[in-house]
Amino acid sequence: MRGIAFIGAGRMASAMVAGLLRDAVYPADEIACTCGEDPTGPELAQRTGITYEPSVQALIERAETIVLACKPQQFAALDPALAEYSKGRLIVSILAGTPLARLAVKFPYARNIVRAMPNTPGQIGQGVTGYASRDPLTSEDDALANRILGSLGLVVALSEDKLDAVTAVSGSGPAYVFEFTAALREAAEQAGLPPDVADILAKETVVGSALLMRESGTDPVELRKAVTSPGGTTQAALESLEADGFRAIVDRAVLAATRRSVELAKA
DSSP states (O other): OOOOEEEESHHHHHHHHHHHHHSSSSSSSGGGESSSSSSSSHHHHHHHHHHSSOOEEEEEETEEEEOOOOOHHHHTSOOTTTTHTTTEEEEEEETTTHHHHHHHHHHHSSSEEEEEEEEEEGTOOOOOEEESSSOOOOOOOHHHHHHGGGGGGGEEEEGGGGGHIIIIIIIIIHHHHHHHHHHHHHHHTTTTOHHHHHHHHHHHHHHHHHHHHHHHHOOOHHHHHHHTTTHHHHHHHHEOOOOTHHHHHHHHHHHEEEHHHHHHHHH
């Protein structure tokens, strides 16, 4: 029993497959996928050289590790016989809002279950994923989970009670960055820049700043200070943000997302 099987073949599963092949974690002939009533599975197989298997039972029986990458509503409709098929397998779930207790009902005989929260930059291998497990992972399974989830980018191990906050910060976080970028672009136009120039300046400023923050290893507060001359333009802008409660706005947004993640997990 070898290899890895994906239940679901959408964007995140596709990104994981691409990463696993790129990093030589698995060869194409040890990766298989299935999907619902859509063409994503056959298309992924054709694009990457992995196997498409329409039968979930056949898919699972020949794989050591199962990745749940389907939609939450598809998860609820999965065949109860999966409980027996998945016996002794490692289950890795990237289903949003699906806690380990609910996963364990569907896969009671799995050797362990990992719940992960990736984010959309994982589609280009630049993501960050928080994960927790039902039981303590063996060193072998922990290394395996890190290699699989590492196909999307950085990986952080946490207790499950922290995953709602992970969802609010890194899971939803790209949307905050995109919204800020759109707001910066709009403000640039209001300041008199042509739309195409405003678009370039806003996007490249956000991308460049993010890369500088990562590559320099410098704390973001220190980087902010380095840009801010006393009495200068940046200070004027930052004072305006502070007056409008910028950090409090971000705090409230993250807490709102965290609360909603908790609610969805209980639904």
